[in-house]
Amino acid sequence: MSLEGLTRRRLLQGVGGTVGLLAMAGCDNLSGSEWFRNLLGHTEALTERMQRLLTPRNALAQEYAESEISAVFPANGNSDPGTQEYVDMVQQHFVDWRVTVGGLVVKPTRFSLADLRAMPSRTQITRHDCVEGWSAIGKWTGVPLGDLMHQVQPSSDARYAVFHCADIDEQGIAYYESMAVEDLYHPQTILAYDLNGKPLDVPHGAPVRLRFERQLGYKHAKYVMGIELVGSLAGIGGGRGGYWEDQGYEWYAGI
Amino acid sequence: MMDTGRNDRTNEPELTDVAPSSLSSSSHMTAAPAPPLQESITWIYRHSLPVRVGHWINAAALVILIMSGLQIFNAHPALYWGNRSDRSEALLSIRPVRMENGEVKGITTVLGHSFDTTGVLGYSDHTARGFPAWATIPGPQWLAMGRQWHLFFAWVFALTGLLYLCYAVVSRHLFRQLLPTRWDLSGLGRAIKDHLLLRHGDAASGYNVLQKLAYVAVLFGLAPLILLTGLSMSPMIDAAFPWLLHLFGGRQGARTIHFIACFSFVGFIGIHVGQVVITGLVNNMRSMITGWFAVKEGRDVA
Numbered sequence: 157m158s159l160e161g162l163t164r165r166r167l168l169q170g171v172g173g174t175v176g177l178l179a180m181a182g183c184d185n186l187s188g189s190e191w192f193r194n195l196l197g198h199t200e201a202l203t204e205r206m207q208r209l210l211t212p213r214n215a216l217a218q219e220y221a222e223s224e225i226s227a228v229f230p231a232n233g234n235s236d237p238g239t240q241e242y243v244d245m246v247q248q249h250f251v252d253w254r255v256t257v258g259g260l261v262v263k264p265t266r267f268s269l270a271d272l273r274a275m276p277s278r279t280q281i282t283r284h285d286c287v288e289g290w291s292a293i294g295k296w297t298g299v300p301l302g303d304l305m306h307q308v309q310p311s312s313d314a315r316y317a318v319f320h321c322a323d324i325d326e327q328g329i330a331y332y333e334s335m336a337v338e339d340l341y342h343p344q345t346i347l348a349y350d351l352n353g354k355p356l357d358v359p360h361g362a363p364v365r366l367r368f369e370r371q372l373g374y375k376h377a378k379y380v381m382g383i384e385l386v387g388s389l390a391g392i393g394g395g396r397g398g399y400w401e402d403q404g405y406e407w408y409a410g411i
Numbered sequence: 412m413m414d415t416g417r418n419d420r421t422n423e424p425e426l427t428d429v430a431p432s433s434l435s436s437s438s439h440m441t442a443a444p445a446p447p448l449q450e451s452i453t454w455i456y457r458h459s460l461p462v463r464v465g466h467w468i469n470a471a472a473l474v475i476l477i478m479s480g481l482q483i484f485n486a487h488p489a490l491y492w493g494n495r496s497d498r499s500e501a502l503l504s505i506r507p508v509r510m511e512n513g514e515v516k517g518i519t520t521v522l523g524h525s526f527d528t529t530g531v532l533g534y535s536d537h538t539a540r541g542f543p544a545w546a547t548i549p550g551p552q553w554l555a556m557g558r559q560w561h562l563f564f565a566w567v568f569a570l571t572g573l574l575y576l577c578y579a580v581v582s583r584h585l586f587r588q589l590l591p592t593r594w595d596l597s598g599l600g601r602a603i604k605d606h607l608l609l610r611h612g613d614a615a616s617g618y619n620v621l622q623k624l625a626y627v628a629v630l631f632g633l634a635p636l637i638l639l640t641g642l643s644m645s646p647m648i649d650a651a652f653p654w655l656l657h658l659f660g661g662r663q664g665a666r667t668i669h670f671i672a673c674f675s676f677v678g679f680i681g682i683h684v685g686q687v688v689i690t691g692l693v694n695n696m697r698s699m700i701t702g703w704f705a706v707k708e709g710r711d712v713a
Contacts, residue, residue: 180550183475187549187556196559199566211651218653226495283494283662285646287554289487290496291662370647404555410647411562 193404204408217344217369220281225352226292229284231359234323234331237379242322250363255347259318259384262309269349269363275299278346286373287405296367298348302341304383310337314385318392319366322379325399333377334389334397334407335368344369347380372409374400457704462584465575466699472568473676475560478548480673481541482557488533488541490670494661502667505532507539515539569638576630588618589627595620611690625679633675640669 186192236242245253250269258264279297301317317340321331339345346367349356356362361378368375375398389395394402401407458466489496489504501520505528508518517533519526529535535543544550548560579585602620605611618626642648643655643665659665687695698704 179474180545180548183478183548183560184550187553187560193556193559196563199559199563202566203562207645207647207651211647215650217646217650218656220494224494226497228497283646285644285662287486287558289483289666290489291494293495370650372646400555404559406558406562411642411645 200406200408203406203411207408207410211370213338214343215370217282220283220293222281222295224293225281225295229292229294229351229360230286230290232286232288232373234325234378235359237321237323239322239324242379246358246362253363253381255364255380255382257304257308257383257385259386260311260314261385262311263307265304265308267304272299272347272349272364275303278343279350280344280346280367280369282344282367282369284373284376287400287409295350295352296346296348297350297353298346298364298367300343301345301347302343304347305340308385310385313387316386316389316397318384318386318389318397319377319380320382320384321377322381329393329399331377331379331399332393333366333368333375333399334386334392335371335375337385339368342370370410372411374398374405375409451707453706455698455704455706456702457698458702459582459584460702461575461578461582463699463702465571465578468571469568469575472564472571473680475548475564476568477673477677478546479557479560479564480669482547482549482552483554483561484670485541485547485552486554486557490667491663492660492667493663494656496663505541507534565638565641572630572634572638579630589623589630591620591623591627595623609689611686625683629676629679633672633679637669637672637676640665640672644669 254266254268255272256264256266276299277297278300279295281293281295284292284294314337316334316336318332318334321333323331325331335345344367347364348361348367349364351357351360356365361380364380365378366376366380386392389397389407393399396402397407398405487496488506489498489501491497491501493500503519503521505517505519507515509515515529515534516527517529517531517535519528519532531543532541533539538544538552540552547557549556576585579589599620606621639655640659643659644662649656649662656662656665659668694705
């Protein structure tokens with residue numbers, strides 16, 4: 157028995173240890189290989205197709221009561237673009253700031269903050285889910301992007317809207333994001349200028365940030381400076397449709 | 412796809428001292444006197460091909476899901492209830508804390524009680540991180556890659572599980588082998604006592620009642636729970652099925668339940684593998700790989 161027990165234990169330890177080490181080394185090697193990342197990436201398209209199939213196009217993200225608003229709404233990612241140009245805009249309360257909506261549109265238009273505030277607004281108390289796992293609830297007020305689109309009239313070959321932002325990382329790479337044109341018309345997709353009833357502060361994306369409810373936090377671009385409608389995401393930034401997407405995060409961030 | 416049930420094949424009675432099954436005799440048998448010179452082995456076709464294939468695909472998927480899940484958890488190593496993650500309301504948190512002498516410790520706080528978990532949780536290998544590198548896929552902190560592994564194998568796990576379930580219903584595997592009968596349940600007390608004493612009867616011809624209950628609980632309880640709480644963390648799915656969040660105590664509640672379900676799976680795997688080893692590793696592994704399970708005739712049943 158002792159011999160048998162010993163053999164079995166040694167066998168188990170040997171097999172277990174070897175398999176474990178090989179598996180771990182293997183997983184890390186696989187993570188570094190292009191073909192395997194491409195294979196794993198195929199699930200993104202599958203997930204998007206399935207989620208869009210299951211979710212009615214205009215199904216709303218849950219909205220909450222005032223009492224459920226987070227006392228502290230974390231300002232993740234960049235909390236201040238810090239460029240001279242941006243600092244100047246902050247000092248002048250963004251009076252000279254304009255957001256250009258252009259690209260594949262019939263009427264390219266520039267909007268000032270006053271223009272946006274003069275348009276019909278939408279206020280929504282929604283939950284922000286960060287890709288890291290935390291959630292916060294905030295009250296956002298802004299202009300539905302669908303309303304802006306009715307003014308600029310995207311042409312029929314426009315497939316994506318790209319959001320160019322003022323924040324630049326240490327390596328000089330500008331933040332940007334993108335969404336499918338159909339998502340621009342979701343009632344809760346807004347260009348927000350107020351958080352919890354006050355003008356957006358710098359950490360939360362002044363003067364305007366995107367609210368793209370039903371998607372993870374990194375899709376909600378802060379410090380929006382321009383909106384460009386395009387037919388393809390190739391050639392913009394790293395070509396994957398966003399700052400974090402270029403670093404391996406999913407473009408479809410529905411989960 | 413055929414489940415042939417008990418497809419018995421009896422070997423010629425021959426000397427079996429060196430037969431593979433002798434390796435697998437469980438330890439409680441060793442108290443018995445020297446094995447009889449002549450012993451016959453009955454081969455039972457225990458696991459059909461779909462069961463074996465499904466078992467190994469999801470065994471691998473589950474291990475990868477657990478390890479990549481811990482990688483994702485490490486991006487925000489704290490758990491909450493409700494829809495908000497208010498730092499002050501955390502049910503569990505794992506943090507690196509710098510002591511006055513400059514040393515960094517890993518501190519895990521559960522329901523207000525703090526523990527020093529340096530080396531495992533909070534701080535390991537001179538790195539501030541929730542779970543240590545040996546428990547995560549990939550090893551280093553790399554959330555984007557952890558998510559890719561996790562979401563890919565979540566599909567593998569769910570689709571394999573669904574196919575298995577269809578097979579189990581259509582082939583009647585579910586009703587014949589998995590669902591406990593009234594007779595099974597009447598022997599529950601005895602079975603629990605025997606298991607606690609590590610006295611495993613000769614249950615080769617089918618699953619025993621505790622096995623049945625465990626597998627049914629995983630199949631209809633734990634697996635759907637972990638899939639649904641995983642889906643509840645999707646803001647898109649929440650818009651389509653708001654009742655999911657009401658069911659699971661909010662988005663952070665769902666995340667907490669997902670985490671608890673994960674460790675329930677870890678517990679299940681631990682007990683399952685332990686049972687496999689003590690009831691005959693080689694025989695059990697052979698039956699889950701080839702389908703064939705050896706039963707010694709004339710074995711004394713404890």
